[in-house]
Amino acid sequence: MDKSDNQNVEQKLYEFWDKEDLFAANPDSDKKPYSLLMPPPNVNGELHLGHAMEQSIMDALARFKRMQGFDVLLLPGVDHAGILFEGTFNKILEKEGLSKYKLGREEWLKRAWQYKEEVYNSFHKTWTVMGISADWSREVFTLDPKVQKAVLAEFKAFWDQDLLYKGAYIVQWCPKCGTAIEDLEMEYQDREEKLYFVKYQIEGTDEYVTVATARPETIYADTGIATYPNHPKFSKFVGKNAVNPLNGNKLPIFEDERVEKDFGTGALKITPGHDPLDYEIGKDHNLSILHAVDKAGKMTDLTEDLSGLKIGEAREKAAGKLETAEAIEKVEDYTHSVPVCERCKTTVEPLISEEWFVKMKPLAEKALKHIKEVNFLPKNYEKILSDWYKEIHDWSISRSLWWGHQIPVWYCQECNPNHEVGKDKDMVIFLDKPKEPCKTCKGSTWVQDEQVLDTWFSSGLWPMATLGWPEETSELKKYYPWDFETSAPEIKYLWISRMIMLGLWFKDEIPFKNQFFHGMLRDLQGRKFSKSLGNGISPYDLVNQWGVDATRMALYTYSVPGRDSKVSRQIMDERCKNFRNFSTKLKNIHRFIYELKPEDAAEVSDYSHDDDTEIIQHLNGLIDAVTKNIENYQLHLATEELYDFIWHKLADSYIEWSKKRRSDAQPCLEYVFETCLKLLHPFMPFLTEELYQKLPEHQKSIILAPWPETK
RNA sequence: GGAGUUAUAGCUCAGUUGGUUAGAGCGCUUCAUUCACAUUGAAGAGGUCACUGGUUCGAGUCCAGUUAACUCCACCA
Numbered sequence: 001m002d003k004s005d006n007q008n009v010e011q012k013l014y015e016f017w018d019k020e021d022l023f024a025a026n027p028d029s030d031k032k033p034y035s036l037l038m039p040p041p042n043v044n045g046e047l048h049l050g051h052a053m054e055q056s057i058m059d060a061l062a063r064f065k066r067m068q069g070f071d072v073l074l075l076p077g078v079d080h081a082g083i084l085f086e087g088t089f090n091k092i093l094e095k096e097g098l099s100k101y102k103l104g105r106e107e108w109l110k111r112a113w114q115y116k117e118e119v120y121n122s123f124h125k126t127w128t129v130m131g132i133s134a135d136w137s138r139e140v141f142t143l144d145p146k147v148q149k150a151v152l153a154e155f156k157a158f159w160d161q162d163l164l165y166k167g168a169y170i171v172q173w174c175p176k177c178g179t180a181i182e183d184l185e186m187e188y189q190d191r192e193e194k195l196y197f198v199k200y201q202i203e204g205t206d207e208y209v210t211v212a213t214a215r216p217e218t219i220y221a222d223t224g225i226a227t228y229p230n231h232p233k234f235s236k237f238v239g240k241n242a243v244n245p246l247n248g249n250k251l252p253i254f255e256d257e258r259v260e261k262d263f264g265t266g267a268l269k270i271t272p273g274h275d276p277l278d279y280e281i282g283k284d285h286n287l288s289i290l291h292a293v294d295k296a297g298k299m300t301d302l303t304e305d306l307s308g309l310k311i312g313e314a315r316e317k318a319a320g321k322l323e324t325a326e327a328i329e330k331v332e333d334y335t336h337s338v339p340v341c342e343r344c345k346t347t348v349e350p351l352i353s354e355e356w357f358v359k360m361k362p363l364a365e366k367a368l369k370h371i372k373e374v375n376f377l378p379k380n381y382e383k384i385l386s387d388w389y390k391e392i393h394d395w396s397i398s399r400s401l402w403w404g405h406q407i408p409v410w411y412c413q414e415c416n417p418n419h420e421v422g423k424d425k426d427m428v429i430f431l432d433k434p435k436e437p438c439k440t441c442k443g444s445t446w447v448q449d450e451q452v453l454d455t456w457f458s459s460g461l462w463p464m465a466t467l468g469w470p471e472e473t474s475e476l477k478k479y480y481p482w483d484f485e486t487s488a489p490e491i492k493y494l495w496i497s498r499m500i501m502l503g504l505w506f507k508d509e510i511p512f513k514n515q516f517f518h519g520m521l522r523d524l525q526g527r528k529f530s531k532s533l534g535n536g537i538s539p540y541d542l543v544n545q546w547g548v549d550a551t552r553m554a555l556y557t558y559s560v561p562g563r564d565s566k567v568s569r570q571i572m573d574e575r576c577k578n579f580r581n582f583s584t585k586l587k588n589i590h591r592f593i594y595e596l597k598p599e600d601a602a603e604v605s606d607y608s609h610d611d612d613t614e615i616i617q618h619l620n621g622l623i624d625a626v627t628k629n630i631e632n633y634q635l636h637l638a639t640e641e642l643y644d645f646i647w648h649k650l651a652d653s654y655i656e657w658s659k660k661r662r663s664d665a666q667p668c669l670e671y672v673f674e675t676c677l678k679l680l681h682p683f684m685p686f687l688t689e690e691l692y693q694k695l696p697e698h699q700k701s702i703i704l705a706p707w708p709e710t711k
Numbered sequence: 712g713g714a715g716u717u718a719u720a721g722c723u724c725a726g727u728u729g730g731u732u733a734g735a736g737c738g739c740u741u742c743a744u745u746c747a748c749a750u751u752g753a754a755g756a757g758g759u760c761a762c763u764g765g766u767u768c769g770a771g772u773c774c775a776g777u778u779a780a781c782u783c784c785a786c787c788a
Contacts, residue, residue, distance in 0.1 A: 188786095195788085211788070212788055213788055214787090260788085269788070270788095271788095277786090277787095336787055337786090337787070338787095380715075383714095384715070387714070388784080391784090391785090490782085490783080492783085493783085493784085520782090522781090524723090526781055557723090557736085558723095558724085560725080562716080563716085564716085564717085564781080566723070567723075571723055574722095574736075574737050574738090575723080575737080577750080580750065581748095581750045581751090582750090583750085584748070584750045585747095585748065585750080585751090587748085588747045588750095588751095589747070589748085591747050591748080593747085596747065628727095632727080637725080640725070640735070640736095643735090644735080651747090652752075652753095655747075656752095659746085
């Protein structure tokens with residue numbers, strides 16, 4: 001049989017399972033529920049090896065629990081991945097000479113949904129190929145009306161509970177993506193830059209205060225100078241004004257303990273419009289806010305002849321001007337890390353922008369109280385998340401994007417043209433455009449808030465929204481909280497922590513009982529797989545070359561909770577090849593037992609021969625070990641036990657012994673083999689089903705076979 | 712700056728609550744070959760379990776420290 005035949009067989013088996021509805025959960029059944037929530041992959045690019053591992057883990061558990069007689073719900077879905085999708089999609093448009101602004105919101109969204117369908121189809125292909133036994137009738141996309149309803153309920157509840165506010169704050173702004181991003185969406189790059197020591201003359205004197213800055217172009221937006229308390233050189237200037245060397249503005253000099261004594265000169269120029277710390281200090285000292293850089297990353301009119309320049313250029317020119325004005329004391333080489341946008345690697349600009357926020361403290365406190373109810377694997381994530389909850393800060397939830405849940409707030413354009421927000425202001429939280437006129441001015445021009453919600457604002461509801469919350473559905477009653485959830489550790493704060501907080505807040509119950517953090521697959525240098533590095537390994541290639549079952553088995557060897565693994569294509573090939581050989585071994589065992597069955601084979605046996613006793617004793621040990629290891633989510637141990645037993649104990653030893661008493665051993669051979677197929681099914685679904693259906697007596701599908709018990 | 716993880720055979724990794732000669736796969740060496748299976752079988756070489764100290768009758772496993780690598784968080788005037 002060549003590869004394509006194999007794939008044919010697998011495809012047919014999958015279609016058979018699907019047609020027979022063997023993956024469907026049934027809320028009305030009397031069986032005990034076991035629910036697994038698939039982490040929705042981002043609708044962006046293709047599924048990689050990490051996804052394949054993650055989904056193989058969930059699928060093994062689902063298949064295991066089904067055979068144990070549970071009503072299993074393995075619920076699949078896809079995340080719209082706001083900023084990530086929009087970035088990717090805009091890049092595609094760029095190649096066609098288009099842009100979101102050329103297309104306009106409506107047309108852009110139309111095309112975005114088309115592209116989403118393409119990605120969606122490729123996801124489905126991968127899931128089918130991998131044999132994922134999810135209940136497809138319940139699949140959810142995070143922009144579905146179902147989720148939209150949940151998001152609306154969430155937003156409205158936060159508003160009613162006074163946890164939501166909107167205002168101008170300093171945010172981390174990505175000029176390329178054109179949106180505010182969260183701290184969690186930034187990363188840092190080391191850059192070699194210059195540190196300029198700039199002299200600010202004290203008004204009416206020849207004296208000056210020196211300040212170190214890496215961003216001289218923002219000097220235009222300075223509105224004060226702060227020194228640390230009791231500065232030996234500068235404290236005598238406190239209360240006086242310094243003169244801005246670039247535009248002559250008067251800058252009050254004051255003390256603030258947030259200025260560090262040993263950094264720079266001990267004095268800090270305060271630029272509230274372009275630095276988070278300065279913003280805080282400025283606010284406390286009532287400084288005004290000026291803008292030298294706009295949201296496109298260009299210099300504003302405030303910077304006079306630098307206006308319109310990009311930041312890099314402006315920096316050099318500003319430095320030149322300072323030089324000319326003899327305001328530079330010295331320049332040092334300076335290596336520091338610069339925040340960049342995680343998605344597009346553009347330098348992030350702290351800017352003032354109008355954004356929505358959620359007050360997180362009460363949610364975090366509740367999460368902290370109940371986090372012990374979640375069983376984390378590995379255990380120490382309970383502490384890691386607890387520490388994060390203890391230092392929670394407000395959640396900036398608005399994004400200036402088009403791809404996402406548009407903020408469900410409507411403003412009366414006539415009496416509230418600036419879209420102000422407050423209990424007294426006219427705004428409406430409704431999914432649809434309000435039909436009735438504005439209460440205040442009777443106007444009827446309603447405008448919806450232009451921004452969309454942070455992706456995690458909807459993903460955080462995933463455990464509930466997928467089951468129909470805020471409706472009290474029978475699904476929600478039966479399957480919440482989820483028995484099992486898994487994810488990569490890198491989204492523990494972005495996603496896992498939010499699901500816990502939101503689940504507790506809205507449902508008063510933790511969202512999942514077991515949270516499994518699988519390790520990250522990395523390249524041999526320990527780097528993450530990424531498109532830009534081009535070091536990814538396609539699960540497709542492995543499946544094509546070695547078969548699904550072999551690829552899945554290889555992945556289980558890396559499914560140790562919390563352990564990262566270094567792999568290369570070569571290493572994966574070796575591993576897969578090994579399990580491909582194992583598949584062949586299994587087929588040959590089947591051939592030996594059934595196709596070459598002697599005509600005088602015994603029908604029954606009392607298993608009293610020493611060889612039989614021994615193999616059955618080992619088999620009992622295997623059943624216990626595999627069951628226990630799956631129940632403890634130690635899939636790497638379960639598969640290792642199976643491999644060792646089948647290859648070495650069954651094939652190399654027992655079958656060899658049995659040749660001396662072939663006919664007599666037949667019943668025992670059959671019993672042991674059939675048991676192995678069942679034990680192996682969660683991991684190698686296709687081959688086990690194929691061989692199972694060739695057994696003389698069998699159920700419609702191995703999926704319906706009961707999980708083996710010891711004899 | 713804070714936190715976490717890792718260090719075991721040439722390579723990639725296991726090693727459950729501390730308990731006899733430390734395991735797997737690949738790779739390597741030698742041998743077998745009309746045997747269900749060469750996508751095979753048998754035998755073998757290869758490790759002072761990073762280092763130092765401690766607890767213990769007993770430590771790869773627990774504790775402290777050192778070194779190295781990685782990850783996350785915070786910050787960087």
